[in-house]
Amino acid sequence: MSNPRQVAFTALKEVHKGAYTDVALDRVLQKYQLPDNDRRLMTELVYGSVRRQRTLDAIINQLGTKKSHQQPPDLRTILHLGLYQLRYQEKIPASAAVHTTVELAKTNGFSGLTGFVNGFLRQYLRLAETSSEPLKLPENPVERLGILYSFPNWIIEVWLKQLSFEETEKLCQWMNQTPTIDLRVNILKSDLEQVELTFKDAGILVRKIPYLPQGLRLISSTGAIQNLPGFQDGWWCVQDSSAQLVGHLLDPQPGEVIIDVCAAPGGKTTHIAELMGDEGKIYACDKTASRLRKLTENAKRLNLQSIEICTGDSRTFTQFHNIADRVLLDAPCSGLGTMHRHADARWRQTPASVHELAEIQQELISHTANFVKPGGILVYATCTLHPEENEEVITNFLEKNSHWQIEHPSFDFVDVSPSGWLKVWPHEQDMDGFFMVRLRKTKDSE
Numbered sequence: 457m458s459n460p461r462q463v464a465f466t467a468l469k470e471v472h473k474g475a476y477t478d479v480a481l482d483r484v485l486q487k488y489q490l491p492d493n494d495r496r497l498m499t500e501l502v503y504g505s506v507r508r509q510r511t512l513d514a515i516i517n518q519l520g521t522k523k524s525h526q527q528p529p530d531l532r533t534i535l536h537l538g539l540y541q542l543r544y545q546e547k548i549p550a551s552a553a554v555h556t557t558v559e560l561a562k563t564n565g566f567s568g569l570t571g572f573v574n575g576f577l578r579q580y581l582r583l584a585e586t587s588s589e590p591l592k593l594p595e596n597p598v599e600r601l602g603i604l605y606s607f608p609n610w611i612i613e614v615w616l617k618q619l620s621f622e623e624t625e626k627l628c629q630w631m632n633q634t635p636t637i638d639l640r641v642n643i644l645k646s647d648l649e650q651v652e653l654t655f656k657d658a659g660i661l662v663r664k665i666p667y668l669p670q671g672l673r674l675i676s677s678t679g680a681i682q683n684l685p686g687f688q689d690g691w692w693c694v695q696d697s698s699a700q701l702v703g704h705l706l707d708p709q710p711g712e713v714i715i716d717v718c719a720a721p722g723g724k725t726t727h728i729a730e731l732m733g734d735e736g737k738i739y740a741c742d743k744t745a746s747r748l749r750k751l752t753e754n755a756k757r758l759n760l761q762s763i764e765i766c767t768g769d770s771r772t773f774t775q776f777h778n779i780a781d782r783v784l785l786d787a788p789c790s791g792l793g794t795m796h797r798h799a800d801a802r803w804r805q806t807p808a809s810v811h812e813l814a815e816i817q818q819e820l821i822s823h824t825a826n827f828v829k830p831g832g833i834l835v836y837a838t839c840t841l842h843p844e845e846n847e848e849v850i851t852n853f854l855e856k857n858s859h860w861q862i863e864h865p866s867f868d869f870v871d872v873s874p875s876g877w878l879k880v881w882p883h884e885q886d887m888d889g890f891f892m893v894r895l896r897k898t899k900d901s902e
């Protein structure tokens with residue numbers, strides 16, 4: 457099978473049965489060898505249809521005689537694919553989008569409904585010709601943004617509690633973009649200039665990232681990352697800008713003892729090792745052995761020796777009491793700051809899952825704060841923008857632990873709140889959403 461739309465349909469069927477989108481995509485990519493262009497189109501159609509599901513369903517609800525959830529599931533998926541191309545893929549001629557969707561219906565058990573599919577998509581096209589927004593949108597701001605940008609209401613509500621309507625709209629738009637790829641240059645093996653030059657020679661465009669001494673952003677499309685120059689030599693790794701900020705906030709020094717309590721797959725652990733000149737000791741702990749294997753591979757490729765792996769639940773470790781100069785808690789979280797990277801995250805998380813995560817985060821910080829020596833540092837970080845997992849975890853912790861205080865970071869390019877924590881809003885900084893805070897344990901605490 458080499459038809460990219462048919463392969464996209466196969467992947468989407470898996471997603472609708474419960475598979476993670478990236479896992480379903482990987483599976484079909486391995487099974488069906490597609491040329492680069494078709495592979496890109498197929499990936500876009502799959503991610504886009506998952507991401508824009510609520511908007512696409514709203515169109516079906518508006519134009520169809522049956523609501524989207526009453527349609528046969530495979531027909532709904534086919535309509536999503538057609539509508540996604542008509543609404544969001546300007547480069548695809550409308551006639552091609554309609555024709556290929558009708559063909560999909562014909563070859564996937566809906567040959568009796570090709571007239572319906574054709575008529576339905578043409579109805580949408582006629583509306584789009586006469587109105588800049590064919591979709592009828594409700595006045596209620598939560599519903600309006602939720603339908604227009606395809607987010608569940610509860611996420612819009614979380615943002616509207618922290619941002620104005622206009623800012624929330626910008627954030628929604630940002631989260632629907634195709635993600636950018638940032639690199640972190642391994643200063644122990646190479647430098648920015650060398651990597652930039654090597655990429656230039658290979659015809660790949662990158663640009664420096666302001667304020668990040670090791671950061672480069674890819675600005676041309678590249679194909680498989682592992683094939684880019686310098687990857688196998690350990691000159692760089694992939695890490696988003698805001699994740700790089702976390703390492704700088706921790707500010708580890710050569711010779712120190714660091715414990716990274718949720719370390720895998722090691723983006724931040726390896727950054728810490730690089731910042732320490734690979735001198736000192738870093739305990740990289742995680743409960744997921746398979747993710748730790750990735751960390752070991754990454755450390756090997758980057759040629760880092762100072763990392764020791766500890767597999768297990770960091771809430772149960774007793775061997776680290778009072779030994780660390782610095783602890784990093786990059787907590788498991790709902791990922792609301794990185795929804796552009798995980799097309800289905802917005803549909804998987806719920807207020808209840810956020811609440812469960814917040815409990816785990818509280819337990820992790822309460823226990824792992826004991827790993828820090830008197831006078832030492834703990835950095836708490838998440839890639840979510842939900843206050844229950846961020847500000848509330850820290851406020852709660854500080855209320856119960858008077859020997860800990862927030863230390864204001866010296867960054868001047870990201871707004872630091874008066875309380876001292878740092879929240880990266882993607883629509884302002886053009887990087888993943890992140891929360892981070894640096895805490896210090898008083899010297900005289902035992």
Ligand SMILES: C[S@@+](CC[C@H](N)C(=O)[O-])C[C@H]1O[C@@H](n2cnc3c(N)ncnc32)[C@H](O)[C@@H]1O
Nearest residue numbers: 718719721722723724742743744769770786788
């Ligand atoms: C946000 S990810 C860490 C990403 C990592 N710091 C990096 O930069 O590559 C959170 C990690 O926490 C781990 N984790 C979740 N609960 C844990 C626990 N109780 N103890 C240790 N690790 C845990 C997960 O397996 C996951 O790898």
